Amino acid sequence: MRNRSLLILTTAVTAGALTLTACGSRDDKGGDSSGEGGGVTVTIGLDAPLTGELSALGLGIKNSADLAVKTANKKQYVKGVTFKLETLDDQAQPSAGQQNATKLVADKTVLGVVGPLNSGVAESMQKVFDDAKLVQVSPANTNPALSQGPNWASGDKKRGYKSYFRTATTDAIQGPFAAQYVFNDAKKTKAFIIDDKKTYGAGLAGTFKGEWEKLGGKTVGTQHIDPDTKDFSAVATQVKNSGADVVYYGGEYPAAGPLAKQIKEAGAKVTVVGGDALFSPEYVKLAGATAAEGDFATSVGAPIETLASAKEFLANYKAENYKEAFEAYGGYSYDSTWSIIEAVKKVVDGNGGKLPDDARAKVVEALQGVSFEGVTGSVAFDEFGDTTNKQLTVYQVKNGAFAPVKSDSFGE
Amino acid sequence: MNELPQQLVNGLLLGSMYGLVAVGYTMVYGIVQLINFAHGEIFMTGGFGALTVWLILPGGTSMWVALPLMIIGAVIVATTIAVGAERFAYRPLRGGPRLAPLITAIGLSLALQYAVWVWYPEAKSARTFPQIPGGPIELGPVTIQTGDVFLVIAAPVCMAFLAFFVMRTRTGRGMQATAQDPDTAKLMGVNTDRIIVIAFALGAIFAAVGAVAYGLKYGVVDYKMGFLLGLKAFTAAVLGGIGNIYGAMIGGLVLGVAETMATAYVDQIPGMEQLGGQSWANVWAFVLLIVVLLARPQGLLGERVADRA
Numbered sequence: 001m002r003n004r005s006l007l008i009l010t011t012a013v014t015a016g017a018l019t020l021t022a023c024g025s026r027d028d029k030g031g032d033s034s035g036e037g038g039g040v041t042v043t044i045g046l047d048a049p050l051t052g053e054l055s056a057l058g059l060g061i062k063n064s065a066d067l068a069v070k071t072a073n074k075k076q077y078v079k080g081v082t083f084k085l086e087t088l089d090d091q092a093q094p095s096a097g098q099q100n101a102t103k104l105v106a107d108k109t110v111l112g113v114v115g116p117l118n119s120g121v122a123e124s125m126q127k128v129f130d131d132a133k134l135v136q137v138s139p140a141n142t143n144p145a146l147s148q149g150p151n152w153a154s155g156d157k158k159r160g161y162k163s164y165f166r167t168a169t170t171d172a173i174q175g176p177f178a179a180q181y182v183f184n185d186a187k188k189t190k191a192f193i194i195d196d197k198k199t200y201g202a203g204l205a206g207t208f209k210g211e212w213e214k215l216g217g218k219t220v221g222t223q224h225i226d227p228d229t230k231d232f233s234a235v236a237t238q239v240k241n242s243g244a245d246v247v248y249y250g251g252e253y254p255a256a257g258p259l260a261k262q263i264k265e266a267g268a269k270v271t272v273v274g275g276d277a278l279f280s281p282e283y284v285k286l287a288g289a290t291a292a293e294g295d296f297a298t299s300v301g302a303p304i305e306t307l308a309s310a311k312e313f314l315a316n317y318k319a320e321n322y323k324e325a326f327e328a329y330g331g332y333s334y335d336s337t338w339s340i341i342e343a344v345k346k347v348v349d350g351n352g353g354k355l356p357d358d359a360r361a362k363v364v365e366a367l368q369g370v371s372f373e374g375v376t377g378s379v380a381f382d383e384f385g386d387t388t389n390k391q392l393t394v395y396q397v398k399n400g401a402f403a404p405v406k407s408d409s410f411g412e
Numbered sequence: 413m414n415e416l417p418q419q420l421v422n423g424l425l426l427g428s429m430y431g432l433v434a435v436g437y438t439m440v441y442g443i444v445q446l447i448n449f450a451h452g453e454i455f456m457t458g459g460f461g462a463l464t465v466w467l468i469l470p471g472g473t474s475m476w477v478a479l480p481l482m483i484i485g486a487v488i489v490a491t492t493i494a495v496g497a498e499r500f501a502y503r504p505l506r507g508g509p510r511l512a513p514l515i516t517a518i519g520l521s522l523a524l525q526y527a528v529w530v531w532y533p534e535a536k537s538a539r540t541f542p543q544i545p546g547g548p549i550e551l552g553p554v555t556i557q558t559g560d561v562f563l564v565i566a567a568p569v570c571m572a573f574l575a576f577f578v579m580r581t582r583t584g585r586g587m588q589a590t591a592q593d594p595d596t597a598k599l600m601g602v603n604t605d606r607i608i609v610i611a612f613a614l615g616a617i618f619a620a621v622g623a624v625a626y627g628l629k630y631g632v633v634d635y636k637m638g639f640l641l642g643l644k645a646f647t648a649a650v651l652g653g654i655g656n657i658y659g660a661m662i663g664g665l666v667l668g669v670a671e672t673m674a675t676a677y678v679d680q681i682p683g684m685e686q687l688g689g690q691s692w693a694n695v696w697a698f699v700l701l702i703v704v705l706l707a708r709p710q711g712l713l714g715e716r717v718a719d720r721a
Contacts, residue, residue, distance in 0.1 A: 051529070051536055052536070052537075053537055053538065053634070055536050055537060056537060196691075197691050222689075223675075223689050223690060224689040224690065224691040224692075225689070225690040225691055226690055226691045226693065226694065228640055229640060229690075229694075230626075230630045230632070230637070231426050231629075231630070231671075232690065233422035233425065233426065233672070234419055234422050234423070234671075234672040234675035234676045234690065234693075235675060235690055236422075237415050237418045237419055237422060237676070238415065238675075238676060240415075241415045241418075254537075254538065257538075257632070258630050258631065258632065261630075261631055262630075265548060265557050265559075266555065266557075267548065267555055282537060282538075285540055286538060286540070286631070286632055288540075288543070288631060
């Protein structure tokens with residue numbers, strides 16, 4: 001009898017482990033865009049979740065990077081160099097991301113990598129890239145620790161990896177920006193703060209809470225959820241009974257949608273507010289248009305549609321007839337890719353029109369000094385590899401779709 | 413405001429869903445001693461079956477017309493897959509080493525997940541499920557969502573039906589006989605192959621009803637929804653005493669309530685703030701399982717039977 005229970009337990013555990021690890025990596029050969037023209041081929045790697053729950057964002061990143069590569073090849077932007085995009089899928093999982101990173105490092109033609117989407121995935125890739133001196137530019141990572149070290153919050157900022165850059169604004173300003181908007185403009189006073197305990201979500205919730213309490217807002221409750229389940233009824237009941245008028249959620253839309261739906265159905269009169277990972281039509285779809293109405297999400301940069309510099313991007317994106325929308329990070333992905341192209345151009349021009357032998361290390365150096373007018377405004381990097389662009393925008397769900405309500409440069 | 417009654421209801425609702433799925437695990441285990449790990453995926457395909465019916469129906473069809481059709485669709489899809497799995501994946505291995513069908517079940521589980529992921533339109537992200545119109549029902553301190561009403565009605569009805577079927581019908585008694593001793597049952601004229609197919613089919617029907625309840629409750633179905641829920645339902649079946657159909661339901665309810673209570677109250681115990689919250693609910697649910705199995709290895713309602721060699 002005892003043996004049988006043991007057997008059941010072991011099988012349950014092994015089965016669970018097996019099924020989890022089975023979600024490995026899968027290559028995607030769809031993003032290749034080999035151009036014409038002689039000379040050397042430089043590969044730009046791309047890593048993003050192209051399948052799974054976050055694939056809507058990932059595919060937007062992929063298409064936009066593809067567009068940048070195509071544009072550079074069409075214009076012959078770097079003489080004698082043809083760019084090629086190598087697309088890999090990380091399924092939003094750190095383990096898969098690291099495998100992809102190793103793969104890209106092994107390919108000697110790869111001189112730069114765009115991605116990933118998730119801060120947690122970036123953590124697993126940074127060291128692999130840094131050891132190989134391969135430059136990585138993320139269009140979407142917002143966790144400050146990635147560039148400023150684990151002790152950034154206490155002011156002890158230290159750059160861990162010289163090869164890591166990003167075009168997205170960090171949570172260190174995104175969380176506080178949301179807190180200021182919710183407190184000053186939306187006039188809410190009692191917040192219930194929820195996060196999913198992931199690198200991104202917990203970081204965002206933490207920075208929101210800090211600024212919120214500094215402003216004088218009250219925190220009436222906190223919860224940490226497991227984003228893999230869909231039953232948040234217990235949390236919803238807590239939110240309702242806490243008397244909160246706003247829920248801040250640090251996490252991503254696949255859990256945020258059902259969470260918002262259940263909180264509102266439980267009868268809580270709250271507005272749900274979140275970061276850039278909520279800023280997707282998928283959020284409205286999962287929460288239901290009526291439940292999501294009035295909710296806020298902050299996102300990095302100004303709305304692309306309003307930027308003059310983005311007109312060309314929008315037109316070209318349309319002309320390419322991509323199946324998926326460019327989503328929240330399309331512009332950043334284009335700029336990330338373009339910054340690598342600029343760096344390669346600098347290296348090639350500085351070496352008499354040829355790629356030097358230690359091209360990877362040279363590209364890392366060159367990228368630090370890159371500065372150009374991109375889709376999302378001027379693109380340049382500070383001493384940590386973070387973008388110098390501190391523009392953020394608050395979006396609100398109106399008639400079932402996110403619409404910008406306030407765009408501002410964050411003042412520290 | 414005292415939130416205990418509401419939290420209890422939340423837990424019971426979650427638990428009823430675990431219970432509906434757990435019945436499938438427990439019935440198959442009781443009869444062929446196979447842990448059918450693909451059962452969570454049979455649950456998932458039921459959800460997509462119901463969704464397909466909704467998509468085929470002309471737009472604007474009333475939910476009251478659509479819902480019965482969706483349940484039928486879910487049942488047909490789930491039962492077909494379960495019976496097919498039994499016929500082509502498990503039956504050829506019957507009599508083989510016991511690990512062989514177990515590994516097959518794990519493989520089948522992955523195959524079904526990714527078949528839906530690849531071939532079902534737009535199933536790469538979650539698909540929205542139609543909702544029952546109307547506002548929540550207030551009963552004193554407790555609120556029940558319209559989406560949950562289905563679960564409140566379906567779970568007891570299904571259980572009553574199952575109890576009647578197993579205890580009162582000829583086939584049901586054949587099931588009991590097969591569970592007790594398949595060889596003797598065969599000698600007494602019970603068609604055990606047929607009984608096994610019926611056990612798989614019944615499990616699939618319950619899973620299909622559970623899947624419709626899931627869709628109505630959470631508003632979405634996705635290709636991964638059966639994995640974690642299947643694991644929880646299996647846990648519920650073990651907790652209640654695997655092989656016992658009432659045990660499965662009780663185990664489900666206990667597990668659901670335990671998770672909800674852990675989410676709501678553990679972090680309010682002084683010194684336990686770090687171990688509370690929904691992200692720790694699974695940990696507490698499994699702690700409960702271990703404690704129960706230490707005290708009663710056969711589960712809450714399991715019987716002490718000699719293990720068949």
